Amino acid sequence: MTQHISDDEARIKVRELIKDIGFVMLVTTDQEGSLSSRPMAVMAVEGDKVWFFTDANSPKTMEIGRDHEVLLACANPSGQAFVSVSGRARVLQDEAKQKELWSEGARLWFPKGHKSENLALIEVDMLGAEYWDSPGSKVLFAYGYVKALVAGKTPETGENAKVRFKGG
Structure with missing residues (x-):
């Protein structure tokens, strides 16, 4: 069920x-036009920006x-939380x-810390996103399953929303 909340x-x-x-899959487009994905640790989320460290000479920087145009996808399956973000990277x-x-x-x-010679930043301006945040408890999931089985009703699935950011 989609809950109505403000943007x-x-x-x-x-x-x-x-x-x-704390981690996302950063999806870019390679030189053949295929999608390429890799895990990235989130260094910060500031306003509409998400920051990552990278090697300046890596394929993703090219x-x-x-x-x-990039996509960030992250999931916490045990907590039933999922996010997909479209953005613009530099x-x-x-x-x-x-x-x-x-x-x-x-x-x-x-190894040389923040002064490492090939250290670069990826800054992603979030343009749009969708998230799903459901009750993560196994007991709640089991209750929802039984309710669906017995009563033929779908359980409350938590929050789901799409939102645009200022640049989107």
């Missing part, structure tokens, strides 16, 4: 879900250079921003 509330929900899940090297967003978890890929 501002839906935008807040999208931001919170992305932060809580793909973003050719086609700025790659930049900004030492101050890299220092601000630095996390020791990134040292695995960038």
Whole structure:
């Protein structure tokens, strides 16, 4: 069931879900026109922007250079939370921003920290999103299953909303 919430509330929900899940699949278009996807750790969600660290010479940076349109998809199946975001990406090297967003978890890929020579940022401006946030409890799921089986009624599925962001 789709719940009716304001666009501002839906935008807040999208931001919170992305932060809580912490990882996304970043989908770009490769040089043959095929979709290419890879997991990325979310470094920050600021307003309508999602930030990631990347290697400046990686294939995804080349793909973003050719086609700025990207998709972010993230899921927490055990919590029954899912988000899909369409956006516009750009790659930049900004030492101050890299220092601000630095996390020791990134040292695995960038041993010299925020000053690593190939460290770059991917900034994604969110244009539009859809999310699904359902009750994650197995007990609630089991109750919904029994209700559907016995009463022939579909269970409450939680929140689902589509929202546009300022750039979309």
